[in-house]
Amino acid sequence: MKIGIVGLGIVGLSTGVVLAEQGHKVVGIDIDENRVQGLNCKRSPIYDPGLQEMIEKNFNNLKFTTDYSSLSDVDVVFITVSTPTVNGKIYLGYVFDAAKKMKEYLSDSIVVIKSTVVPGTARKVKDIVGENVVVNPEFLKEGSAILDTKSPDRIVIGSENEKAGDIVEGLWRFTGSTILRTSLEEAEMIKYAANSFLAVKISFINEIANLCERIGCDVNVIANAIGMDKRISPYFLKAGIGWGGSCFPKDTLAITSFAREVGERLRIIEAAIEVNEERPKRVVNLLEGLLGSIKDKRVCVLGVAFKPDTDDTRESIALKIIDILKSRGAIVLAYDPKARTNKAEMVSKEECIRDSDGIIIATEWKEFYGIEDLLKGKYVVDGRRILDPSKMDRTRFRAIGLGE
Ligand SMILES: NC(=O)c1ccc[n+]([C@@H]2O[C@H](COP(=O)([O-])OP(=O)(O)OC[C@H]3O[C@@H](n4cnc5c(N)ncnc54)[C@H](O)[C@@H]3O)[C@@H](O)[C@H]2O)c1
Structure with missing residues (x-):
């Protein structure tokens, strides 16, 4: 499959390199040009055990860019941008910005929210990108990000569109972990x-x-x-x-x-x-x-x-x-x-x-x-x-x- 990853922090990179290792073609997008440039020279912007090696090992299946038009033929795109708190409240601007920017390039693609977002957010993303939205929260721990992505304790997939949920489930089946199917809000809340x-x-x-x-x-x-x-x-x-x-x-x-x-x-x-x-x-x-x-x-x-x-x-x-x-x-x-x-x-x-x-x-x-x-x-x-x-x-x- 062709996979898009929007937001190349520890979550986006770990998801990207692990899916690339599974044979998928992965395009990673970030607004930070330095980060993208470094990654295109096989340099990880973050230290986490095994991450640098995974970038090098799977480089043939990886591409990094700041250009959202590279998402035009992806089957699945993961949103993995930051969701910081500002004045004690979650700031969702990066998530909505990513959704708006990708919208014009998506055909039948599934949009997977991996960033941690408060209940109700996926519904708002649906209003921007359409029905194919899935919530797949990330539970990795920094310091063992790659290992955790390859074999998580469980995988949560929240969706209203069963087929979209099935496709995301298929992506993670190789982990052998228990996969739980839930509603959008339950998936957001579980995290x-x-x-x-x-x-x-x-x-x-x-x-x-x-x-x-x-x-x-x-x-x-x-x-x-x-x-x-x-x-x-x-x-x-x-x-x-x-x-x-x-x-x-x-x-x-x-x-x-x-x-x-x-x-x-x-x-x-x-x-x-x-x-x-x-x-x-x-x-x-x-x-x-x-x-x-x-x-x-x-x-x-x-x-x-x-x-x-x-x-x-x-x-x-x-x-x-x-x-x-x-x-x-x-x-x-x-x-x-x-x-x-x-x-x-x-x-x-x-x-x-x-x-x-x-x-x-x-x-x-x-x-x-x-x-x-x-x-x-x-x-x-x-x-x-x-x-x-x-x-x-x-x-x-x-x-x-x-x-x-
Ligand atoms: N760090 C963790 O251990 C961890 C674990 C589980 C879940 N999460 C969640 O995953 C999400 C990502 O976390 P992280 O630590 O990887 O984030 P991060 O802040 O390290 O990286 C996010 C990246 O997204 C990029 N970005 C921001 N807006 C963008 C846009 N519109 N288009 C493209 N790129 C954009 C930033 O430049 C940055 O490189 C957060 O919601 C976080 O809560 C993090």
């Missing part, structure tokens, strides 16, 4: 319910961590024990500095504000957001508890990506921590194996540790595990619970959810 539930789970354990710090318990012991209950499961029960990234913060805001607009409140999700917003301040307070005032002190932040194995810093809690450190007068150094920020002076890991008074571990990159010896003599806050407390000088060490 928000899934992300919000995960965000709530993390905020839940983070609140338990706060209490543990106060009463001398270790939240990891509690999380481990409750995670053994199959009804709870051990996943997303790691206490830490809070959830960031390009999805949870914007999706929880989008669905709570959407709910309010239609006359409902999602109080548990609103509370999870509130708990999360306090996290960066708590982490800095832990460091201040060790160092006293951090004014004019040098602080090293280890990790700026919102999670390991990605260079994505969107809504990264590490960046919020850096802002708070600076607002309290600290001089901030940072190190990350892949991600960059201009909010702090980026240096090597060794310099970052050597040249600072205090250290905050903000992202659990593999290379930060087992560095207890390197941190000797420093004041350390482990925001990700990757260090072994028994190997640390407890007068100079604090960790999330670990009471003194």
Whole structure:
């Protein structure tokens, strides 16, 4: 089949290269000329394991352009543009813009919305492009985007036009994953319910961590024990500095504000957001508890990506921590194996540790595990619970959810 992909972020690229590997001819469109140029030179604009290799390996089936007329003979076109929140509400302008731009080139093509959109959006896209609209939300995780696209836990296909739904189902059958057919609105809602539930789970354990710090318990012991209950499961029960990234913060805001607009409140999700917003301040307070005032002190932040194995810093809690450190007068150094920020002076890991008074571990990159010896003599806050407390000088060490 000939496939169009509109929006070449991590979702569009992963979808595109995986379908190209299945033998489909894929044309990727983006409004960002630099991105398109780089891709045409086989350069991935994003770091995610295996993505660069997949672009190289399947290049014969891939074409990248800014020109929407390349969609003229596609069978299926995926909309994978950004859906950010602006002033706490979802901004759907990129989705509608993409739909309007592609409209004149579509013949009988199926338009698949993969971007995360609030319920009712597909219906509006239908008004622009016609009846053949399908909602196929994406559940990939950055850091394992290709693997997740090839074998997702489930595939959701929302459609009113059965034949269009069948064709999209056929595209993904190779994954062997369970495929669920739903209405348009159910498919849109499933994505928000899934992300919000995960965000709530993390905020839940983070609140338990706060209490543990106060009463001398270790939240990891509690999380481990409750995670053994199959009804709870051990996943997303790691206490830490809070959830960031390009999805949870914007999706929880989008669905709570959407709910309010239609006359409902999602109080548990609103509370999870509130708990999360306090996290960066708590982490800095832990460091201040060790160092006293951090004014004019040098602080090293280890990790700026919102999670390991990605260079994505969107809504990264590490960046919020850096802002708070600076607002309290600290001089901030940072190190990350892949991600960059201009909010702090980026240096090597060794310099970052050597040249600072205090250290905050903000992202659990593999290379930060087992560095207890390197941190000797420093004041350390482990925001990700990757260090072994028994190997640390407890007068100079604090960790999330670990009471003194
Ligand atoms: N990042 C994730 O982990 C993830 C996971 C699941 C779902 N999602 C959802 O998928 C969607 C895309 O996410 P992403 O992180 O890949 O986005 P992104 O912001 O990284 O990339 C989107 C791309 O779309 C391009 N674009 C914007 N408007 C366009 C237009 N009119 N025509 C062509 N290109 C256009 C941008 O230039 C950009 O390159 C979002 O709705 C997001 O919520 C993301």
